[in-house]
Amino acid sequence: MNYQKIYNSLIARAVGRTIDAFSEVHHIIPRCLGGDDHEDNLVRLTPEEHYVAHQLLAKLYPDNFKITYAAIMMCANRPSNKLYGWLRRKHSTNMSVAQSGINNSQFGSMWVFNSLLHKNKKIKTIELQEYLDNGWQPGRVYDFTNTHQICKVCNTKFRHFFKKNTCSDICHQTQLRKYKTFEGKEDELKQKFAQTKSINKSLKAMGYPGAISHYYYWAKSVLKA
Helix, strand or coil, X not given: CCHHHHHHXXXXXHCCCCCCCCCEEEECXXXXXXXXXXXXXXXXXXXXXXXXXXXXXXXXXXXXXXXHHHHHHXXXXXXXXXXXXHHHHHHHHHHHHHCCHHHCCCCCEEEEEECCCCEEEEXXXXXXXXXXXXXXXXXXXXXXXXXXXXXXXXXXXXXXXXXXXXXXXXXXXXXXXXXXXXXXXXXXXXXXXXXXXXXXXXXXXXXXXXXXXXXXXXXXHHHHC
16 A cells, blocks of 8 residues: 555645644654644644544654654544544534633733743733833743744744744745746656656655645646646
8 A cells, every 4th residue: 555645645635725623733744754843844634634644654654663652642542533533623622612711711811922031921911001012022932042033035033933934925935936946847747757657756756855735736737737
């Protein structure tokens, strides 16, 4: 069984899709294999899909203890991915109800941070304007040394909890056009695909990572044309 093909298909189907119900964030390339928290490496899956994704990764990397551990943690005491999905959604709904309004221990309070002081503080919501007037901002920063970054496209200083190269979707698309253009590669892709019969293998033969969404979608659009 071609586990890589199944995994790539699952990811490609989920990229760019909107899930209105409960969903979970999945790293396309696991962090233990060099993946990061950049938005290109994150995708939202249903609980059932997330369950299957980790079982597929365990099949692909059976000797990686971190991969197998993650798979074990997802399937412990769960007879099926259907039951897992039902429980996750049910628990999410129950928690939302139990923690709403005055039942929430954080009701009426919020976090603010001060970039100059490198401090976080929990305050009462009614005190927000007073803190805003004194240089504080809404939110909580976990690492003041790493969250302020410089956009590689427009050089704007921006704040984000994960490492990112760009400050906005516009700059991200500009970077993709600059560094990841496929113009003039169509014939090469078709030639590789005729040899391998696999989009993933064709992209890898051209030096592109096949599992990343924008490469995969470009390849599909060229082959369908």
